[in-house]
Amino acid sequence: MADPVVLEEVSYAFGEGELRRAVLRDVALRVMPGEIVLLTGPSGSGKTTLLTLIGALRAMQAGRARVLETELAGAGEGQRRALRRRIGFIFQNHNLLGFLNARQNVAMALELQAGLTERERLSRADAMLASVGLEDHRHKPPSQLSGGQRQRVAIARALVGDPGLILADEPTAALDKASGQEVAALLRRMARQRQVPILMVTHDPRILDMADRIVTMEDGRVVPALPAG
Structure with a gap:
């Protein structure tokens, strides 16, 4: 099985002249199948920009990147859009739609999958919400859920389409200690069960023990990885 993420000499800049x-600056990074990798480092070190490049949310400028066997160097918007459908994204602010309940927010991630009926989408959403412990909350809107519960809905939404890669940007930053550790443990368990690799940007020292590997960035460069724990 090919490594889900392989980066070589990736550089990126904002602005011109x-x-x-x-x-x-010349970032090299590899994520192996089923691996949980945390990206750490000071604000402004390039972590989120790197995540958005890997997630095909930005076009490559320099270097090579292969994500889920798709070459991103020179890829057009159509290729990047197709790749994004195979990646599960989890963000700090969960990005749930307030006018939809938990079940509908999760099912929405399946709307672009051809051949699924509305009933099938909702059934898969229900099963995924049950797997993250929210079976009894599936009809509640985000406003009636705690921060940790909203983030669990976001995890369910990211996983319901059976992605080949999970990209997470500070998913525990807005949570208290107990909720943050709960979300981190859930992500680790789901990644192990489904053998989905996770690349997560975090400043949260409480969750470092969930990682197989910790990669530190400084001034736009990846410095040698530290062993987890």
Whole structure:
């Protein structure tokens, strides 16, 4: 099985001319199947920009990147869009739609999958919500859920389409200690059960023990990885 993420000499900059500012410099990174990798480092070190490049949310500028066997260097918007459908995204602010209940928020992630009926989408959403412990909350809107519960809905939404990769950007930052550790443990368990690799940006020292590997970034570069724990 090919490694889900392989980056070589990836560089990226914002702006042009005198306003050009390098954000990533010759980044090399590899994520193996089923691996949980945490990206740490100071604010402004390029972590989130790197995540958005891997997630095909930005076009490559320099270097090579292969994500789920898709070459991103020179890829067009259509190729990037197809890749995004195979990636599960989890963000700090969960990005749930307030006018939909938990079940509908999760089912929405399946709307682009051809051949699924509405009943099938809702059934899969129910099963995924049950797997994250929210079976009894599936009809509640986000406003009636705690922060930890909303993030669990976001995890269910990211996983319901059986993605080949999970990308998470500070998913525990807005949570209290207990909820943050609960969400981290859930992500680890789901990744292990489904053998889905996770690449997570975090500043949260409480969840470092969930990782197989910790990668630190400084000034747009990846420094040697530290052993987890």
